[in-house]
Structures are given as C-alpha cells and as structure tokens.
Amino acid sequence: MKYFIFFASFITIHIQSATEKPNFLFILIDDLGRQDLNCYGSKFYETPHINQLAEEGTLFTDAYSASPVCSPTRASIQTGKYPSRINFTRATPTHNLPYEETTLAEALQAFGYKTAHMGKWHMRLYKEKGHKHLPTEHGFDINIGGHSAGQPASFFYPYKAKHDKYRKNDVPHMEDGKKGDYLTDALTDKAINFMKDNQDQPFYLNLCYYTVHTPVTGKKDKVKKYEEKLKKISANQQSSSTQDYVTFARDKQDNAEYAAMVESMDENIGRLNKFLKQSGLDKNTVVIFTSDNGGLSTNKNPKAGPTSSFPLRGGKAWVYEGGIRVPLIIKWPESTQAGSEISSPVISTDFYPTILSMADLALKPKQHLDGLDLTALLKAETQNLNREELHFHFPHDHNVNGMGASSAVRVGHYKLVERFSNGKLELFNLKNDPGETNNLSAEYPELTKELHKKMQKWRIETQSMIAKSKEN
Structure with a gap:
C-alpha cells in the first residue's frame, strides 16, 4: 500500500511541476x-x-x-x-x-x-x-x-x-x-x-x-x-x-x-x-x-x-x-x-x-x-x-551601411567604434551623447587605447573574422 501511495504522490508532484x-x-x-x-x-x-x-x-x-x-x-x-x-x-x-x-x-x-x-x-x-x-x-x-x-x-x-x-x-x-x-x-x-x-x-x-x-x-x-x-x-x-x-x-x-x-x-x-x-x-x-x-x-x-x-x-x-x-x-x-x-x-x-x-x-x-x-x-x-563589456562585430559591407565593415565595444557609458577600411577609431560617451556625434578619441587617448585592446582581445578569443571593406 505504501508503494502505491508513494507512486501516486510522485505522479501528483510530477504533474504539478509540469503544469506550474x-x-x-x-x-x-x-x-x-x-x-x-x-x-x-x-x-x-x-x-x-x-x-x-x-x-x-x-x-x-x-x-x-x-x-x-x-x-x-x-x-x-x-x-x-x-x-x-x-x-x-x-x-x-x-x-x-x-x-x-x-x-x-x-x-x-x-x-x-x-x-x-x-x-x-x-x-x-x-x-x-x-x-x-x-x-x-x-x-x-x-x-x-x-x-x-x-x-x-x-x-x-x-x-x-x-x-x-x-x-x-x-x-x-x-x-x-x-x-x-x-x-x-x-x-x-x-x-x-x-x-x-x-x-x-x-x-x-x-x-x-x-x-x-x-x-x-x-x-x-x-x-x-x-x-x-x-x-x-x-x-x-x-x-x-x-x-x-x-x-x-x-x-x-x-x-x-x-x-x-x-x-x-x-x-x-x-x-x-x-x-x-x-x-x-x-x-x-x-x-x-x-x-x-x-x-x-x-x-x-x-x-x-x-x-x-x-x-x-x-x-x-x-x-x-x-x-x-x-x-x-x-x-x-x-x-x-x-x-x-x-x-x-x-x-x-x-x-x-x-x-x-x-x-x-x-x-x-x-x-x-x-x-x-x-x-x-x-x-x-x-x-x-x-x-564589463558588450561586443558588436559586423565584418561585412552592406548596401544600406555607408561605413562598411566595423566593430564596437561598450564598457560602462563609453563605446568605441572601429571602421576596418581605414582603422578609424571613434569614442563616444553614450550617457551624454546617445546620438554618437562627438568623437572623444583625441580627448581621451588612453581610454581609447584601453577599449581597443579589449576589442582586439575579444576578437582573438572568439576567432572573429576580420574583413577590410571597400574604401567608400
């Protein structure tokens, strides 16, 4: 009898867990x-x-x-x-x-x-x-x-x-x-x-x-x-x-x-x-x-x-x-x-x-x-x-994208963007500049270098493909 009660209890618990x-x-x-x-x-x-x-x-x-x-x-x-x-x-x-x-x-x-x-x-x-x-x-x-x-x-x-x-x-x-x-x-x-x-x-x-x-x-x-x-x-x-x-x-x-x-x-x-x-x-x-x-x-x-x-x-x-x-x-x-x-x-x-x-x-x-x-x-x-980091990697040209193949990393409020065709780096403070209009890379060269190293390390770790886009 106890085995039947145990089996019935098991079935009940199983059904409840499934429906819940x-x-x-x-x-x-x-x-x-x-x-x-x-x-x-x-x-x-x-x-x-x-x-x-x-x-x-x-x-x-x-x-x-x-x-x-x-x-x-x-x-x-x-x-x-x-x-x-x-x-x-x-x-x-x-x-x-x-x-x-x-x-x-x-x-x-x-x-x-x-x-x-x-x-x-x-x-x-x-x-x-x-x-x-x-x-x-x-x-x-x-x-x-x-x-x-x-x-x-x-x-x-x-x-x-x-x-x-x-x-x-x-x-x-x-x-x-x-x-x-x-x-x-x-x-x-x-x-x-x-x-x-x-x-x-x-x-x-x-x-x-x-x-x-x-x-x-x-x-x-x-x-x-x-x-x-x-x-x-x-x-x-x-x-x-x-x-x-x-x-x-x-x-x-x-x-x-x-x-x-x-x-x-x-x-x-x-x-x-x-x-x-x-x-x-x-x-x-x-x-x-x-x-x-x-x-x-x-x-x-x-x-x-x-x-x-x-x-x-x-x-x-x-x-x-x-x-x-x-x-x-x-x-x-x-x-x-x-x-x-x-x-x-x-x-x-x-x-x-x-x-x-x-x-x-x-x-x-x-x-x-x-x-x-x-x-x-x-x-x-x-x-x-x-x-600490969020990464975005798009190593391709696209007909609606004028910047071509590129990569980005966000660390805190800062975001670094790299354009592969010419190696251009752009640094933005998303808290103050969500529209990414003010490139701060010249103003903060050390931070730019630090974020670029993080980006490069991540690309090696993930075996990310790197492609140079056609120069626009």
Whole structure:
C-alpha cells in the first residue's frame, strides 16, 4: 500500500511541476527600430497595445541585439553565443545553423516543453533544400512559415511571388487562407490556436513575425489613415535625410506605408495579450517582446530608409546605436513590477540563460557562453550585471551601411567604434551623447587605447573574422 501511495504522490508532484512551469511567448519583430514605438519616443506611429505591455511588464532602455542584422541575432538567441563564435555574422547566411549547438528550443524540449516556431527562420542557406536545418531539426516540434528566406514574397495571401525568380521567398505552411488575408494577422491566428491546443502543458512559442521587414506593405485603410495624418501635421513638408558616409539617414518618421505596418503589428500584440488574459494563461506565461536589429533608416538613395532612428545614429547594418539598440519588454507574472524600467545594458545572448532560469532549469554555461541570467535584474534584486563589456562585430559591407565593415565595444557609458577600411577609431560617451556625434578619441587617448585592446582581445578569443571593406 505504501508503494502505491508513494507512486501516486510522485505522479501528483510530477504533474504539478509540469503544469506550474511557465510558458514562454517569445515575440521577435523583424527590423523594428527602438524609436518605432510610442513607449520609446515615437510621435507618429501608434502602438497602444505595446505601450500597455510595457505598463504591465518591464521596459529595458539599453537593450541590444548581438548584431545589426537579422540572421546573426537570431542565432545568438538560440545559442546564447556571440555570432562570431559560430562564424554566423552575415545578414544572409553563408552556412547553416550548426547542428552541434544545443539550441534554446532543444534545451526546453528536453524538459517536456511543447515547442513551436512561427514566422521567419533565416538560419540556413538560401539554396538549401528539403527539411535540413529547418526549425524542426533544431528543437521545434512545429514549424509554420519558417524557411531559408529573409523576407516574405508578399504580405498578402497567398504570400507568394508573382515571378519564378523570387519563389524562394514564398512563405510555407500558410495555404489555409483567403484573398485579402494579411500575413501578420495570419501568423497571430496560428499562434493563438497553438496556445489554445497546448494549455495543459508548458510551451515555448517562438513567434518571429516577418513584419516590419521589406517589402514595406501596409493595409490600404491604414495607409490612407496615416497619409491623412501626415497632411495634418506636415502639410507642405517633404521628407528629408542627412548624409552619413555615402548613405542617407531619414530625418523623421513620416512614411505612411511603414506606419500602417507598425499599427498592424501592434494590433496583433494586443490580440495575443487579450487571448492570454481571457484564457487565464497570462498568469503563467512569460511574454518577451524584442527586435532582431535596428530599424531600416538608411539607404544610398537620398530618400533613405522607410523609418527614422533619430536621435540615434545609423540603423540596420550599422554598429552605431541605431543599428543595435532595440526595444525589449519582458512581462514575467508575479515576478516583475508592472511599469518598471531597467537601464542596465543587456543583449540578445542573455535570453537563453534567462529563460532556463525562469523555468527553474539548470543553466548550460558551456552552451550560452556569452549570455547572462537576467532574473535578478527583473526581480529588482540587483541593478547591475556582473559584465564589463558588450561586443558588436559586423565584418561585412552592406548596401544600406555607408561605413562598411566595423566593430564596437561598450564598457560602462563609453563605446568605441572601429571602421576596418581605414582603422578609424571613434569614442563616444553614450550617457551624454546617445546620438554618437562627438568623437572623444583625441580627448581621451588612453581610454581609447584601453577599449581597443579589449576589442582586439575579444576578437582573438572568439576567432572573429576580420574583413577590410571597400574604401567608400
């Protein structure tokens, strides 16, 4: 009889521990700039639902992506490592996400989590065929919409290209729709259905929207709304840009099509939050909202990119703040103070150990080498992490980046930027100069030399590729 009682007790404890483990809804927006949200300063775009999420959770003022472009940052989230460590630094991958890496999804899957990836994957070769290196081979039970391409052929159903040349961008697993359906809405439908179907077991949903990446395409009614809004606030003003190296940065947010995309994204965050509350899952679901890099604000054309990162400098593909400083909001039920802010610098490699810690699972320090557990910060048990340096390495030219291949390191409030084509070093005090306009390297030569040594040491340690860009 005692053995039966012990066995029954064991089963009860096991079931309780499984159901009490938190769910994770990880929302990754593509190319969303920090300044694109009202809670981070936007005056033109409208993001009331994301504002509400910030009011209910914790907003990070100094959050960073590990790279200024998409694929490397996505790899950093799943591996907990700087992209340089796995030679995964290009916007369009030159190889697949290594099987040798134990992804965050695999770590959670091993402990009974139902795992699903929805939306953009972009961590395998563009020409790869079949199922190799898709999400289902990296720890996800379900994959909807994830493949090699970095952008959708279209944001409207059937999400396919009109010409054979671009068939690789056709979004898979989205056949059950109808004319007029919008991709951002459709992915949310599937996300809600997944959560409905998995309420009785812990889940990890990696919801990686394709929005607000190109092709910049909004719903017609919303585009018209923002065109009218522009007429009221800037009747005769033309869009303007400022030259930075050989590219141009948009001076202000005034693109109606992009604004429509941002609003649709925001509406869908509201739909997710509403479902969690109505289903009761909000009491045990951690929501993480962030972006893979800065906004697309620059271009070689004087019209510049579709958004503006001002007052931050640069944008997507730049190691200036506009390219790597991203929005981050975390809502952790019964653990974080609603409406709180954290100014301690954090980075995308931190998600891996943080999520394991939230789930009360053993950390994997040999895997997430470059990530730190943020739970003490979130619980207000500390105000600072035991980390001196943050590194950013982009050893490539990019068509929207006028400075070319470059590297950066942040130590405290100081940040050093190195441009590989000519060895130019720039030192900035981000506390006084977040727009990185005042180069202090001549004024503080010793500090410049010290930070440069740290940068060089890190590049050797991580076996980072160094490439000289073409002189602009």
